[in-house]
Amino acid sequence: xxxxxxxxxxxxxxxxxxxxxxxxxxxxxxxxxxxxxxxxxxxxxxxxxxxxxxxxxxxxxxxxxxxxxxxxxxxxxxxxxxxxxxxxxxxxxxxxxxxxxxxxxxxxxxxxxx
Amino acid sequence: xxxxxxxxxxxxxxxxxxxxxxxxxxxxxxxxxxxxxxxxxxxxxxxxxxxxxxxxxxxxxxxxxxxxxxxxxxxxxxxxxxxxxxxxxxxxxxxxxxxxxxxxxxxxxxxxxxxxxxxx
Numbered sequence: 001x002x003x004x005x006x007x008x009x010x011x012x013x014x015x016x017x018x019x020x021x022x023x024x025x026x027x028x029x030x031x032x033x034x035x036x037x038x039x040x041x042x043x044x045x046x047x048x049x050x051x052x053x054x055x056x057x058x059x060x061x062x063x064x065x066x067x068x069x070x071x072x073x074x075x076x077x078x079x080x081x082x083x084x085x086x087x088x089x090x091x092x093x094x095x096x097x098x099x100x101x102x103x104x105x106x107x108x109x110x111x112x113x114x
Numbered sequence: 115x116x117x118x119x120x121x122x123x124x125x126x127x128x129x130x131x132x133x134x135x136x137x138x139x140x141x142x143x144x145x146x147x148x149x150x151x152x153x154x155x156x157x158x159x160x161x162x163x164x165x166x167x168x169x170x171x172x173x174x175x176x177x178x179x180x181x182x183x184x185x186x187x188x189x190x191x192x193x194x195x196x197x198x199x200x201x202x203x204x205x206x207x208x209x210x211x212x213x214x215x216x217x218x219x220x221x222x223x224x225x226x227x228x229x230x231x232x233x234x
Contacts, residue, residue, distance in 0.1 A: 004156070042227055043203065043227045043228045044225050044226065044227045044228075045157070045205065045207070045223075045225035046225070047222055047223070091156045091157075093156070100145075100147070100159075100162050100169070100170060101159040101162075101170075101172075102149075102157070102159065103159075104155075104156025104157050104158070106155055106156055107154075107155075107156055
């Protein structure tokens, strides 16, 4: 079974500052993918960033980057220069290679304060 | 490309009634997925289609649930004899995916805004 744990139900950050959201996971698969999704009040899930487990280099997408620690099964998301539009629920997700299913964590509610 | 659309946005029903939701994926997307999201939880996989074929169903999808994608375009999710535990948001997603699956090829899943079901 695959599990994803997000231990921070809520976080807040001041605009322009940096925040890190935590995620740990468990899987017996050797090939898998990790994701961070954003769900704003509009409810539409939007892909933020993706990491392939066989790649050692941490993924980055503009202001978003991850710290992927494979041995520790940790996958944190760093948001730099936080913007008001970053306010949303953030979900960490995992899938095994070849699977069609995403396994999501419970989410972290991020509030960016002006 | 108008995105994935879901209808209705909200549905309130009484216990025991049947409800049906519709999902229109991005045109030409061959894969379509249904997820369920309960309050305070992340989405959970229910089922997926490749074109019109339903290829996988979660154990979460009891006999009261049925999903169809008759012509490989839009999909419907029906819940019969609704129960209060069915109250959740039902999310649809689609992707244009070759044989290996969306995640292997870095294809994106595009999600709709969901149908929020409340069973009284």
